[in-house]
Amino acid sequence: MLYATELMGAKTYDAQGNYVGKIREFFIEPADQPNRIAHFLFSRGNFQPLVARYDQVASVEPGSMRLNVNERLLEPYEPNEAWLAVQKDLLDQQIIDTSGRKVVRVNDVDFAEQRTNGSVELRVTQVDVGLPGAVRRLFQGIAPRKFIRKVQGQFPQRAIRWEFVNLVESDPLRRVKLRITHEKLEDLHPADLADIMEDLSAAERQAIIASLDEETAAAVLGELDARLTTQIVEKLDPEKAADILEEMAPDAAADLLADLPKETSEELLEEMPGQEAADVRELLEFDPSTAGGMMNTDFVFVGESSTRDEVLKWMREEDLNLDQLDTIVLLDRVAQFSGTVPVARLLLAASEQPLAELKLEPLLSLTPDASEKEVFEIFDKYNLRMLTIVNEEKQPIGAITVDDVVSKLLK
Amino acid sequence: MWNRETIEAKWAGWTERAEGALAFFRPYRRRLALFLAVVGPGLIVSNVDNDAGGIYTYAQSGAKYGNTVLWSLIPMTIVLYVSLEMCSRMGAVTGKGLSDLIREEFGFRVTFFLMFLVLVVNFGNVMAEFTGVFWASETFGISRFISVPLAGLLVWAIVVAGTAKWVERIFLTICLVYLCYVVSAFLAKPEWLIALLHLLPPQLMQYIPTVHPFVQVPPFSASYAVILAALVGTTIAPWQHFYLQAAVVEKRVGPRQYGATRNDVLIGSISCMVIVFFIIVCTAYTLYTAGIHDIDSAKTAAIALKPLAGKWASALFAVGLLNASLFAASILPLSTSYVICEALGFESGIDRKFGEAKIFYGLYTALIVTGAIFVLFLGRFANAILLWSQVLNGFLLPVVMIFVLILVNRKDLMGDKVNAKGFNWVAWISTVAVIVLTLVVAYSSIRELMGHPVS
Numbered sequence: 001m002l003y004a005t006e007l008m009g010a011k012t013y014d015a016q017g018n019y020v021g022k023i024r025e026f027f028i029e030p031a032d033q034p035n036r037i038a039h040f041l042f043s044r045g046n047f048q049p050l051v052a053r054y055d056q057v058a059s060v061e062p063g064s065m066r067l068n069v070n071e072r073l074l075e076p077y078e079p080n081e082a083w084l085a086v087q088k089d090l091l092d093q094q095i096i097d098t099s100g101r102k103v104v105r106v107n108d109v110d111f112a113e114q115r116t117n118g119s120v121e122l123r124v125t126q127v128d129v130g131l132p133g134a135v136r137r138l139f140q141g142i143a144p145r146k147f148i149r150k151v152q153g154q155f156p157q158r159a160i161r162w163e164f165v166n167l168v169e170s171d172p173l174r175r176v177k178l179r180i181t182h183e184k185l186e187d188l189h190p191a192d193l194a195d196i197m198e199d200l201s202a203a204e205r206q207a208i209i210a211s212l213d214e215e216t217a218a219a220v221l222g223e224l225d226a227r228l229t230t231q232i233v234e235k236l237d238p239e240k241a242a243d244i245l246e247e248m249a250p251d252a253a254a255d256l257l258a259d260l261p262k263e264t265s266e267e268l269l270e271e272m273p274g275q276e277a278a279d280v281r282e283l284l285e286f287d288p289s290t291a292g293g294m295m296n297t298d299f300v301f302v303g304e305s306s307t308r309d310e311v312l313k314w315m316r317e318e319d320l321n322l323d324q325l326d327t328i329v330l331l332d333r334v335a336q337f338s339g340t341v342p343v344a345r346l347l348l349a350a351s352e353q354p355l356a357e358l359k360l361e362p363l364l365s366l367t368p369d370a371s372e373k374e375v376f377e378i379f380d381k382y383n384l385r386m387l388t389i390v391n392e393e394k395q396p397i398g399a400i401t402v403d404d405v406v407s408k409l410l411k
Numbered sequence: 412m413w414n415r416e417t418i419e420a421k422w423a424g425w426t427e428r429a430e431g432a433l434a435f436f437r438p439y440r441r442r443l444a445l446f447l448a449v450v451g452p453g454l455i456v457s458n459v460d461n462d463a464g465g466i467y468t469y470a471q472s473g474a475k476y477g478n479t480v481l482w483s484l485i486p487m488t489i490v491l492y493v494s495l496e497m498c499s500r501m502g503a504v505t506g507k508g509l510s511d512l513i514r515e516e517f518g519f520r521v522t523f524f525l526m527f528l529v530l531v532v533n534f535g536n537v538m539a540e541f542t543g544v545f546w547a548s549e550t551f552g553i554s555r556f557i558s559v560p561l562a563g564l565l566v567w568a569i570v571v572a573g574t575a576k577w578v579e580r581i582f583l584t585i586c587l588v589y590l591c592y593v594v595s596a597f598l599a600k601p602e603w604l605i606a607l608l609h610l611l612p613p614q615l616m617q618y619i620p621t622v623h624p625f626v627q628v629p630p631f632s633a634s635y636a637v638i639l640a641a642l643v644g645t646t647i648a649p650w651q652h653f654y655l656q657a658a659v660v661e662k663r664v665g666p667r668q669y670g671a672t673r674n675d676v677l678i679g680s681i682s683c684m685v686i687v688f689f690i691i692v693c694t695a696y697t698l699y700t701a702g703i704h705d706i707d708s709a710k711t712a713a714i715a716l717k718p719l720a721g722k723w724a725s726a727l728f729a730v731g732l733l734n735a736s737l738f739a740a741s742i743l744p745l746s747t748s749y750v751i752c753e754a755l756g757f758e759s760g761i762d763r764k765f766g767e768a769k770i771f772y773g774l775y776t777a778l779i780v781t782g783a784i785f786v787l788f789l790g791r792f793a794n795a796i797l798l799w800s801q802v803l804n805g806f807l808l809p810v811v812m813i814f815v816l817i818l819v820n821r822k823d824l825m826g827d828k829v830n831a832k833g834f835n836w837v838a839w840i841s842t843v844a845v846i847v848l849t850l851v852v853a854y855s856s857i858r859e860l861m862g863h864p865v866s
Binding site for chain 1: 518522666667755
């Protein structure tokens with residue numbers, strides 16, 4: 001195994017044994033091969049810096065490198081946005097470790113040699129984030145290599161395989177050129193991804209949200225710290241922001257919009273489709289510290305006379321939000337609230353049983369102006385998982401679920 | 412000319428203007444809420460400045476030169492504000508701590524050596540804070556073998572057991588205890604108008620006819636320069652920059668909340684200097700007027716106040732000193748472990764559990780425990796510890812300020828939030844001035860440690 005730190009500054013000679021210069025940088029060309037060092041940059045005093053391709057390397061070892069061509073065949077260096085620089089873009093920077101689900105700082109980059117006919121290629125195998133890498137960085141060029149290897153051996157290895165390394169690049173154009181995708185991040189749980197984002201800088205967070213699909217982005221924003229969420233949404237392109245808000249639960253969207261300046265939230269609401277915008281607008285009217293401010297308008301309601309089978313059939317056909325599908329609200333003939341049925345009771349009921357027979361006793365509901373303290377008390381007293389909120393005409397207008405209560409209590 | 416349309420048009424203009432004026436006041440509630448949400452880091456960081464070493468220096472300068480050192484407070488407020496504002500701005504714009512940025516822009520080795528210096532210097536400061544605890548407790552006749560370990564345990568427990576929000580609330584409340592010095596100063600019965608007059612440079616005021624009889628002109632001597640330099644040196648410390656920027660990042664201050672954070676820093680800088688003003692006035696009108704010009708510790712100052720301003724003034728002075736030392740003793744180790752872990756890539760933050768951030772909490776605990784033990788057993792060398800910690804601060808400060816200035820002027824990091832031209836001039840001039848002054852302090856402290864007191 002070779003380390004970027006040990007190779008950095010290695011003296012390089014061409015096929016004829018002429019001194020070319022010292023290695024100053026390694027470039028990966030992700031569009032071509034994601035882990036191969038495609039180019040080496042050499043510098044020698046005031047001479048123009050030169051670049052060697054991967055197939056021009058004859059041998060490489062710590063401190064020295066040999067090329068298989070003459071110096072004259074090397075090209076002069078021109079900066080290229082599509083090249084990923086090991087020193088500049090990786091060393092000392094933060095990366096996301098998708099297997100360990102956290103943000104870490106790179107101490108060193110490890111290479112493996114791969115011999116092909118007549119040349120040696122370097123492949124990036126892992127990034128070192130532990131103390132051995134730190135020791136190398138500290139002593140390289142000051143202490144003899146034997147000493148460094150001995151000291152670094154005293155510390156436990158902490159490295160992340162290259163496949164699990166997710167780079168964060170805040171410039172969108174460069175991200176495309178470097179083929180950086182955040183597909184692996186989309187597989188993480190939104191709560192983990194939110195934790196990761198809290199460790200990054202503002203520009204990096206913005207870059208990640210912008211590259212996620214709307215559904216994942218909505219889920220992550222729902223998990224993030226409120227102030228970060230507003231900062232991100234404010235800087236997003238309004239159209240994208242509206243698309244993300246549309247994917248969020250109306251109560252989460254309303255909480256978010258309430259923290260934004262009036263003009264921004266108005267602009268976003270106008271971008272959203274009519275129904276979703278109307279739901280959110282309704283919620284925005286309520287004081288956040290009341291039942292109305294905590295409730296969600298997205299709940300499932302059916303007529304109390306319908307039977308279990310009718311309801312199940314209807315639920316299969318509808319595109320329901322499964323997160324909210326814990327309890328069903330019942331309406332009587334005049335569309336007034338008449339009770340709630342937990343889905344668990346529905347499962348065990350006989351197929352022709354009307355839902356009115358399954359409802360929970362006593363009949364509990366609150367009006368939107370009830371204080372959050374009343375909400376907490378009623379949840380605690382009756383061990384509720386969901387509470388219906390009704391208007392003055394006793395019609396259900398929203399529901400508070402236990403997760404709303406938990407997040408409110410933690411604030 | 413005065414037909415209906417023009418009158419209506421005129422009125423329309425007025426109503427618009429009136430609405431504009433109302434609109435200015437309408438969001439005040441929101442603004443206040445915003446300010447309260449981000450307030451804290453600036454206020455805390457500038458108040459911690461008035462730590463054991465600080466109070467000793469202020470008391471000493473007041474005793475030695477009376478009102479004539481007061482004029483330096485206004486320029487010092489500006490320097491403090493300018494240097495801290497840059498860090499809070501960097502935190503808000505980049506979302507990264509100062510040590511993070513140094514690591515990313517200057518590489519591992521530079522960062523490692525800087526962090527090593529930070530560790531050594533801050534350890535010196537931690538010892539100085541425990542020295543403050545020791546002085547304060549001896550004023551009340553309590554042995555240091557009781558007070559110092561108790562103080563160590565207290566500050567350790569506050570941070571390890573508490574959550575970030577809770578800890579910050581305690582710290583903000585502690586800021587109020589500094590008002591002890593205001594009361595102390597009132598008990599000293601100073602001539603307020605004359606003291607306030609000395610906030611303006613007396614070198615200029617002596618030429619204004621009506622006020623000149625009241626103006627004392629400072630003597631321009633080497634020891635006067637040393638006192639001025641010591642004032643600056645104890646007021647602006649390198650660890651503050653790291654602490655403030657990390658706290659701004661931790662509070663999730665973004666560009667929109669930044670205005671409130673800047674006010675926080677401004678209010679912090681001013682309130683810090685207001686407290687300094689009261690400490691100096693208190694000692695100027697007691698010790699200086701009574702002819703006690705040389706005090707060798709903050710304890711001496713507190714004890715000497717007793718016959719001059721009463722036992723309450725003396726007790727309040729000591730309580731203030733205890734509070735300041737405890738406050739700084741809990742923030743310094745915390746900030747040090749934050750900065751080092753952040754830069755070298757270890758898990759950090761008081762929101763993490765002990766097991767998740769072992770190095771962070773380990774470092775924090777070690778700083779407190781060894782700091783307290785050193786002071787317990789080397790109590791006789793308290794003054795030397797204090798002087799050395801100031802010398803070390805002086806050496807590190809220019810380095811940190813130069814890093815800050817380089818980073819804050821980088822367009823690729825800060826975008827259009829780099830220093831404005833005029834601000835940059837002020838910042839560089841302040842930096843050079845601070846470098847010169849801290850070198851003066853370092854020189855004189857070393858001479859004093861070698862046994863050649865400058866006076």
